[in-house]
Amino acid sequence: MQPWRFLRITAGDSRETLWRIVEAERLATAEAMPSRTAEFLKLKVEGIRDAAEVLVAALMPDREPHVFGRRTLPEMDLASVACAIQNMWLLARAEGIGLGWVSFFDPEAVAKHLAMPAGARPVAILCLGPVAEFPPAPLLETQGWGKRLPREEVLFEEVWPEGAGGTPTAY
């Protein structure tokens, strides 16, 4: 489908604006989690000012007519770009390069900053480049925000078992 575009951000002042948009949402997120605000603020959630490359991925406006298969599931364009980003992520990792997918931002603020046309929707700020180390497990796991679910909780046989609605973690 390719119903998406990537924008490469190299100018320092543009990165600074992106960083400010992310920082505003990071603080708003922290405020929305009163029980774990301080812990949350210690997490690294972006590397916009430091990364070798910063890319913004956005869904296109007027994308519906592009390819079929979206009549009943219009969100398949997001699935498509997520697959593209995952390919990039795995390739980067195979080359010893880090990638972070930043999703803490007001999409309208990012769209306006990057002159996107009406209807385009930014869905990722990607921070890509050499990193000091790769942690042995996801940060959210080592820092107690969640853990990998056992297979029997995520893979069902034939139908959805009664009562398996999931148990959201409370903050």
Next chain:
Amino acid sequence: MQPWRFLRITAGDSRETLWRIVEAERLATAEAMPSRTAEFLKLKVEGIRDAAEVLVAALMPDREPHVFGRRTLPEMDLASVACAIQNMWLLARAEGIGLGWVSFFDPEAVAKHLAMPAGARPVAILCLGPVAEFPPAPLLETQGWGKRLPREEVLFEEVWPEGAGGTPTAY
């Protein structure tokens, strides 16, 4: 995040029902493309009755509280499962196994058929297994439905260029 669940469908009658749901949408899609109906109907869009494994991927209900980073971009749960499916896809391909992501279906019909709780949303029917051959290029490309865009059309520098809204293909 893992805000998703996979359902493994092995029972013949259940697969038959899934196939009927997909077939209904395939015909509805064909009708919605009057200029290329016949061509469309020749495309292989599913392998539900033949595949070694059929998996349905669904987003969970009550998923918002799971992990942060979804305040302004609630659709990140779909991005998450799309990354998981892409990993599965690449692994299958590396093992010489085919995977098809079927998105021609009414999500409510699939949810009901598989006893999903209210709020869960199926986003993929995955057909996985040995295949006779891997085509040298995507079918949509070889059969004239679209083609890979050149890099300069999908990667912009700094801002979205004026007028680069995309040129949807008309059917």
